[in-house]
Amino acid sequence: MNEASDLLLADHLKKLKLPTVLREYEKQARQCAAENKGHVPYLSRLIELELIDRERRMVERRIKAAKFPAPKSLDSFDFKAIAALNKVQVLELARCGWIERRENVIALGPSGTGKTHIALGLGLAACQRGLPVRFITAAALVHELIEARDEKRLLRLQKQMLAPKLLIIDELGFVPLSKTGAELLFELVSQRYERSSTLITSNLPFEEWTETFGSERLTGALLDRLTHHVSILEMNGESYRLGQSRKTTQKH
Template sequence: MKRDKQEGPRSGAFLLASVLHFYSGQPLQNLSGVDSSDRSEPRGRYYVERRENIIAVGNSGTGKSHIALGLGLAACQKGLSVGFITASALVHELLEARDEKRLLRLQRQLAGYKLLIIDELGYVPLSVTGVELLFEVFSQRYERGSTLVTSNLPFDEWTSVFGSERLTGALLDRLTHHVHILEMNGDSFRLADSRRRSRRARSEPPADAAPQE
């Protein structure tokens, strides 16, 4: 798990829209594939200060982790404590901490972050015990700190991760009570970049090609 804290020139929360502008080089409302209900709502920007959550949902390669990293960096620059970890790695740490009888200490650490980023929820199947421990993390952070989750699964498929409609419903109830949802529905940036490189390679002559007379 990564933990970063850096004293910034001011205390308080950072602006969601300004970080997304930094990420893409253009305002949030012009970001292809991003849909957010808070595009023009200034009150929604200071989400860390208000202990609000962010959920970025979309296909692989649409920039969810990139945006999460940008938001985490901006929080560090404001002097806020930030944790960043994938969902599968977090579950692994929780299970290990339970076996080593240091689970309460880890749970207190996770609950103490001003912003906890849990990346790639839904990419890797989780055990029943792992799901229960992960649920406890979300529950303990409820209205105590901001949690940012990225997932490739729409909400109606989260039951496949948590295994129980009851548990999934309780989790979503906590996460979405104060939430900004980013729907990343654009094309894969990685796939588009690969296509551009392939087209460029086809259009450029080989380095050892003989010059034409």
């Protein structure tokens, strides 16, 4: 190919948004020529590389949009440290069928038992399977909802929070909610009920959720919706973080 043809091809590939083909076509041409392969295997290899790269970029965009505090996979979780946690159940949840069925997951256990890590791992698995995810702490979510209501943009925020196939609400129960905050959170969970999946982590058993929501009626109605189609992860045990910290200290 001459220089004019090269420039024209590069321009076409940029317009078609095929950056991997642009980057690889010369190298793959040389390789296929060396292997005595025709134009169809050459083209097939280029398109396959483009698709692999495109999927990787899409996963990266979904992870960024999810706003994870840190990307953590289930591969790095030490299931032996939390004997109460059902590893088979967690790995089955990582297949994301429950999200397709619009079911919920609730992870319960004391502080430090790895609930957030499991939530992040399941969120990452969902991103890798092409599902939009959003991660937020309960306190931050309630703060955003109250602020949006005060600024008359609550409907817009609710719409944003309804969009993800999976909404992860972390650390419910760490801070008691105001009456307004509790009602707004209940409203959002109700809107997502049987439309999309919600994953909640909490340091409180269900019978103590009234302390967070301040109303038995509201707590009962919320639990009715959350637990209608739910997988519950029991994560009672010694602090996972403390155990990990001890291991690190012993290594040094």
